[in-house]
Structure formats: C-alpha cells, structure tokens
Amino acid sequence: MAEQVVFYIFSALVLLSAFMVVVLKNQVRAIFLFFVTLFSMAGLFVFTLADFVAITQVVVYVGGVLVLMIFTFLLSNRDILNNPDATRVSAAGIHHLPGMVVAGLFFAVLIAVVLQSNPEQIEWIKNADKSTLKPTDNTIHYLGINLMTRYLVPFEVVSLLLMLALIGAAHLARKERKI
C-alpha cells in the first residue's frame, strides 16, 4: 500500500516536472526542474529493483545538469532569462502541424499496442515467479558477472569510446605549442 503511494507520488513528480520543463520560459528554473524529473526517475528505477541504475542516474545527471546549467549561463544573457518575451504563439498554428501529427500518430500506435497485447498470455510473464529478481537479491553481483561475461564486448567497446573522448578532450584543452 505504502509502496504504491510512493510510486504514484514519484510518477506524478516525473510527469509534472517534465511538463513544466517544457512549458517554463525561465531556462534556469527549467534546468533545475529537469533535475527533479531525473531524480524522480531514479526513484521509479528503485521500484523495478534496478537500484544500481537509479544511483547511476543520480551520479551521471547531477554532473550533466550542472554542465547544462553552465552552458545556459554562457549562451544566454540575464535580460532574456529574467524577462522572457511574452510572444504569444497560438497552439493550433500551422507550424505546429508536423509535430502534432507525429505525436498523435505515436499516441495511436501506443494505444493500439496496449489494446492488442495480451499480457496474461506472454510466456515470460507467465513464468515470472521463478525467474525474476527478489528485493533481497544482491543485484550488483549479477551486474558484475554479466558485464564480465555476456556483455564483455559491448562493455569494452563503450570503454574504448569513452577513452577516445577523454583523449580528445585532453588534446583540445592543451596549450598550443609555440613554433
């Protein structure tokens, strides 16, 4: 019961803050709200027993939001941030049409999938009692073992990519050598 209440609070927070991020004119507040969205998402991850993913989400996105923040400071001036011009845009304008069509179609697809799927009949859901994680399981061990066996190649590829990015960044930040 309590778990459900907490779940719905988190879901409501995610939806509300995400909506506000889009609607708000004040960019700085929008970015802080974006962090609220991501933090509540981390809360939802806990409910799927992906606690490691939840914490990683917080670690990664704190840094991410901070960097976004600094970009906002760099790329916009304070007058714009403080007095967002009240340009009135009608919701049903012709330039909104493509976006609306795409969103509407996507929504239709989602509805269709929900209606057509028969979750009771799917094999892996039927067998879910035996093969799913329990709240007491130590998920870290599964993660570690899987990363080092089944997903070793993707793991190495990702680490190579990150290494390249690091070296690139270090190279760009270097002082120019005098000729």
Place this chain on the structure above:
Amino acid sequence: MGLKNFTFFVLRGFYHLTFISQNFGKNSGVFFKFAVTTKIKLNLYIINVLIGGLLFSFTALFALFAVYAERKVSAFIQDRLGPMETGKWGSLQTFADILKMLQKELIVPHVADKLLFAAAPLVIFLSVYMGFAALPWAEDVAPVSLNIGVFYVFAIISVESLGILMAGWGSNNKYSLLGGLRSVAQVVSYEIPAGIALISSVMIAQSLDLHVIGLRQGVASVEAIKFLGIWDVSKTGGVFAWHIFQAPHLIIAYIIYFIASLAECNRAPFDIPEAESELVAGFHTEYTGLRFAFIFLAEYSMMFLVGMLGVILFLGGWNTPLPNIGSVRLADWTSGIGWGFFWTLSKVLLVVGIQMWMRWTLPRLRMDQLMNLCWKVLTPLAFLCMLVSGLWRLMVM
C-alpha cells in the same frame, strides 16, 4: 535491498537501541524509556520518522558543537583565546549565535530569483542529510543497510553542488555566481580521485554495503583477515584488522580521499567558492537568518559525513583499535553496540579535528593549483592505488 530489508534493519537497529537503554538503566532518557515500554509494537512508520528525527537532531547538535570547536581550535592555533564571555570558556557562544540567527529577518534581494533563492539552502542541507541514511553506527545499527551504500552516499553528496549553484544563481550577485561556478568546477573534479580511492578500498572488501565493509575489519569478521597480507588477525582484531593495515597502499588511498573530501566540503585549503578575501562570502553572501543557519548546518554535517565515510571504509568503522593479546581480550571487551557508537564518534571527531587543523594551518590554493593537484597528482595516484588493490586481491589475499 528493497523496502522489506530496509524496515528490517531499522527495526533491528531500534531493538538494539532499546537494549542499550535497558542495560544503562537509570541514565536512559525519556525517549529510550518510551521505546522500551512499547518495544517493537510501535508502528514501523513512526520508527522511521523517529530515526530520521534522531539523525537530524544529531546533525544539529554536532553543528553547534563543531562551530564552537572550530572557533576554539582556530583561536588556539593563532594564539588567541576565542570566545570567552558567554558561559564558562564561552561554551554557550554557539547557542547564543543560533538564538540570534533564529530571530533575524529573512532578507531576499530585490532582484533575486525568489524561488531558487529560498529552495537552495534546503537542497544543500537535504543532500547532506540524506547521506546519513546509509551510514552504520555500530554492529547491526544502521538506518539502512543498502547493498550499494558506498555508491549511494557518493551520489547524494554530489547533489550538494547543485544546491550551491542554485544559491549562486538565485542570489543574482556576481560574487555569489562566481562562488557557485567555482564550487561546481571543484566538486566535479575532486569527485574522481575521491571515487577511485573509495573503489580501491571497496575492491579489498568485495562489497559496496557499508555495514558489510565495517563488519570485516574487526573481530566479528566472518572471513579470514590478514595484517599486511601475512599475519592472520581474524581473532586478534584491533587496529591490525583495519583496511589501511590489511593492505598498506590504502593508507595512500585514504590520504587521497581525505584531501578530496576537504575539497568536496568546500573547506580550506580548498575554500575558493567562499574565499572571503576575493568573493565576500561566495555563494552564501546574500543569505541571512535561518537560511544561513541551514547552509552552515550543511557544511558542518558534510564534514562529519565525509569523515564518517572515510572512517568506515578505511579506519575500521565502529571496530575497536585495541587488539586481543593472549588472554587479555581487549578487543572482545571493547566491542558491542555502545562501544561501537563510542568508537565511531571518537574516530570521526578525530578526523573532523584534523580537518579543522588543516583549515587554520594551510593557505588557500589558487584555481589552477587546485586543478593541477587534482588532475596531475591525486587522480593518477588514485588509479595506481586501484591497480595495486586489484593485484593485492589476486596475489596476496
């Protein structure tokens, strides 16, 4: 470990608290007597709230004590007397300060972003306060025993810099914003050596659960532990069983962590975010009254939090420093719930004392020196420690 285990641990911790109070008999406070009479029948949610309240009052009390200690320590280092007028040796000074602060007006600058300005102190304090949730105080006494405890505390600590940037921007003041930006640059950089140093200890412990990590550094350890990888001290315990002596390269890792944690607390010699001589008071220039009190509370709680994390990971947590010598079972005599609290507190207070000593001894680092130290000295050394940890685990243990 999920909600079930969470409540279980809270219960167990609470049970032990009631147990101590029974043993201590007359000296136990009103709270403990209440707990003893109602025992486990208390609703779980009430217990959760009580534990939270206890932790909060602890941080508040600690901040009061630490501010007084800081003023006295700084005074003695600079050959002054410090506060002497209020109470005996000025001992009531911080109570007077907090009383004054509570009465003060909450001034909001006219052009500030009112919402962010008001929210920032809460974000700063909450991020530190939430970190306490995963820290064990003694054997089986932990608010939560998360199986990713180390990672959790590490993540929550970094949220603080978000609050600092919020305060810096919200104040709408050049000094505050500069302070906030500096703090972000510093915290984001120093997280790396701190994290790698923590990982090198976690690799030795083979667990991210702070309670398990603490457990395997004393006589209560299930697996065999070896002093310097040679001498089996599972039954001897004491100082020999601490992580830094199980694997000596962890001494270097601890020093790296300690330096980096100073930077994460924004304390001298890494206090450029609030550098008084350059930025007035940095990100908290505009704050008054209760809001300022919260920022201060967060700063001192943060000192305790990072100190305690280091103590659990490197310095044996709640385990006693006294070893068993033959039939003189010093380690067995000085282990237990009450002793656990005592050792945790005394070790962390010692670390906090060293943090204060550092602050009043060393001059402030310049921004470029700060970054040089982080990226060119601490980070490579931390990586080296991690490598040695791996080799140690494979070859020695």
